[in-house]
Amino acid sequence: MNIILKRPVRILCVLCILCISLMLSGCGGWYEQVLDQTLQSQLNTATILSDEELYQRAQKEMASGRVLDFYSTTSTAETSAENFMKKYPKLAGKIVYHEIDDAETYDFLSAEIRRGAGTVDMMLTQNGADLDTKLIQTGLAYRYFPEQYRDQVEKNFQLPVAVCLCNTLFIYNNCEGAIKDHNIWQFTEEEWKDQIYFKNPLDETENTNFLVMLTSPEWTEKIEKAYRNYYGNEWNNGDQYLSASYEWIDRFLKNCDFNHGSNSQICTSIAEADSGKMGFFVFTKIRKLEEEQRNRLNVMAYEDDVDCFSGYMYAIYASVANNADCPYTCALFINYLLSVEGFSEEGSWNHYAGYYSANKDVHKETGINDRDFSFWENTLVVEDSDYIQDNMEFVRDFLESALKTH
Template identity: 25%
Template sequence: MKNLLKVTSLSLAALLLASCAGTSEADSEIGTVDANEQHPEFADMSHDELVEAAEEEGEVVVYAFTSRIATVAEEFGAAYPQIDIVAHDISSSEQIERLRSEHDAGAETADVAYVSDAPVVWNELLSDGVLQRYVPERVEDELDDQYKDPLLTNRLSTKVLMYNEEANPDGAPVENLWELTEDKWASKVVMVDPTQRGDYLDLLTEMVLRADEMAAAYEEHFGEPIELDEGNENAGYQYIADLYANDVILLSSTDDVNEAVGATGQEDAPVGFTSYSDRRDNEEEGWALQVANEAAPGPGIIFPAMLGITAEAENQAAARLLIDFMMGDDSENGGPAYEPFYVAGDYPTRNDIVDPEDALPREEFPAWEISPEDSAGLRDDVNDFILTVE
C-alpha cells in the first residue's frame, strides 16, 4: 500500500453535527478510561506485533491542535509507509466540540486526539469516556504521574508575555504585569480574545487563582496594598478589569499577535501574550519575538498538550502506534518523531529528553503550571466576568 498523507484544516462551522445536542460541563467526577483495559488484546503486544496489526488496519486518523502535525505526519509516513495517516489541523476548542458531537452521534471519525485546553477536556471528554488514556510502556517510567494520568502529556506548551527584542535590545520593557494597566501601555497590549480561545481563558483564570501573588506584585510595583473595586473579588479579577480598561487589543489568532508584537522594523512595538515556542519562526517570518521571562509575578502559564484514543476508534493498533511515535524515540532529543516539538518554549514531559540547547531550562522558567482541575472549577466564572468588563 502506498502511504497516503493528508493534512486538512477544519473550521467550527464544518464541525457541528445536526444530530448533536448542546454540550455542557459534566457534573460527574473526572474519571479515566484506560484504552488497554477496554481492548486487552493490545496490552501485551510487542512493538513488532503492534506494527503488524497497524499495517493490517492500514490507516490512522488524528485531530491535532497544532499545524506541526503536518511534520509529524510526514515523519510517521516515512517510518510506516504501509499506514495511511490522515491528519486534521483543528484548534482545541473546535476539536473538543467535534469529538463531543461525533461521540454523542455515534459517528466518531478520529482515532487519536492531540489536544490542549485541559480544563475543558477534563469536564467534557474524560468524564464520559470520549477520550481514553494510552501510555506506551516504552516511555511510562520516564514520565511523572501527572503526565500520564488522566491522559498522556507529550509536552508542555505556554501562553506568556512576549516582546520585540529588536525594538528593546536591552531586554524586556516590562518587569511587572501591573505595568500593562498603566497609561504607557494603553492600546499596546495584544492577545487573542479569551472568551474565544481556551488557553487564553486559562491564562486569566490562573491570575485569579494566583490572586495572592498578583496582590503582592501590585504592592511591589505601586508601593501600596491593592484596593479592590466593587465587584472584584480579588487581585486577579482586579487585574483583568484594569487590563481591559486600558484598552487591551483582542486579535483573532496567535499568528496575528506574533505579527503585531514581533514584526521587525518597529520602534515602539506592543507587547502581547502568545506562545514562547513561536520564537522558532522568528527567522522565517521576520519576527523578533522574545519572552519577558522576569515579569512579576510570572510571565504567564504552562499547560499540557495531551494525547488520547477516541472511545470507538476504528484503528486501535495504528492509534497506539501513532501515540508511541509522537512520544519520540529513545535518543536524548526524541529524534525525528519529536523534532517538531523540540524547540525552545516547549518542554518535554519525558525525563530522559533534555531541553533544547537554546531553551530556558524548565526549572528556571517562572511561568505558572496550571492545575486543570482547579481551572475547570473557575473558568466559567472568569469568562462571565470578562464579558462584564470588555
C-alpha cells in the same frame, strides 16, 4: 426424534431467545458497552507492554487494510506521524493525519465519534478541561498512559497524557531598548494603555484559561506579593474585587488592544511596531518571522527582574476514541510521541521554539533561542485542567462584565 419440552423449560427458552434478539438488534447500547469495555481493557493491557510487543499487535490490527485516523490541533504532528511510520515500516501508510481548528475541536469530534463512522481513532488536542467534560466524562474517549514513562513524566501530565507542551509569552519590541522593572502590575498602569496586543479571551480559549488560572489560591498569593513589591503596601481594595487577581485581570484587560485576530498577526505586528509594544502570544509563532524581525523581539521571561509570571503553559493531550478499532497502534504512536526519539526527530516539535516534551529526558535542541521545560515550569502559569473546569463559569462571567467597559 421429537423432543417434547416441559412448559417451564419452554418458557425459559423463549425468554432467552427474546433477550438475545434484543441484545443483538434493538439494544445496541448493550453491545456498544461490551465493545467499550474490550477497548478499555486493551488500552489497559497496552500500558504495560513494550514497544516491540505493541508493534506486533499493531501489525495484526492493521492487517485487514485499516488505518489510524488521528486529528491534531498542531500541524507538526503530521511530521511526527511520518517519522513514526519510518521507524515502524510495516505500518507505512497506516497513520493518517487530519488537521482540526481549535475553535471547532470538541463539537466536531463529539459528533464524529457519536456517528460511529470509524473516522476518528485518536486525538491530539489542547484545553484539557473541555477534553475531560466533552469527551472523557461522556465516555466518547479514553485516557492512556504507558508505565514505561511513569518516572519521566510528572503526575499532572499523565492522565490525560500530555504529549506536547506549549507556551504563550509576554514578548515585546525592543526598538527603544529593554523594558525595566518587569513587575506584572506595571502593565496595568496608564502608560501601557493600548500598548499590549492580546487576543480577546472570549475568542481565545487558552487566553481565558490563563486568566482563570490567575484566580487560583497559588497565583493570587503571588500576585498579592508582586503588588506589595510594586506599590510598597499590602493589597486591599475593599469590596470592589474578590482578590488581587481579579483587580489585575480587570486593569490589564483595559490596557489591551484586541484588534488582532490571531497569534500570528500579533507576533508579526509586534516585530514590525515602530515603538516598544508588548504582545502576549504563542511563542511558536516566531518561527514564521524573518531573522531581522526576530531580532527586534525580547522575551520577557529571559530577563532576570521578572516579578511573578511571564506567560502561560498549556498542553496538547492524546486520547483514544471509544470506537477506535486499533487501540494497540494508538498506544504505540503515543509511546513514540513521548519518547526522546519521537519528540526530537527531524522536523518534529523539539526543532522549534515553544514546544516542549513532558518527558524530563527530552532537552531542547541547541541553536534555538529557547530553554528546557524545567526553566518554563518555574516562570509560567501552568495549566491545571481541574481548576479551570471548576472555576470557568464564574471567571468567564467576570470577564464578560469587565470587557463591556473596555
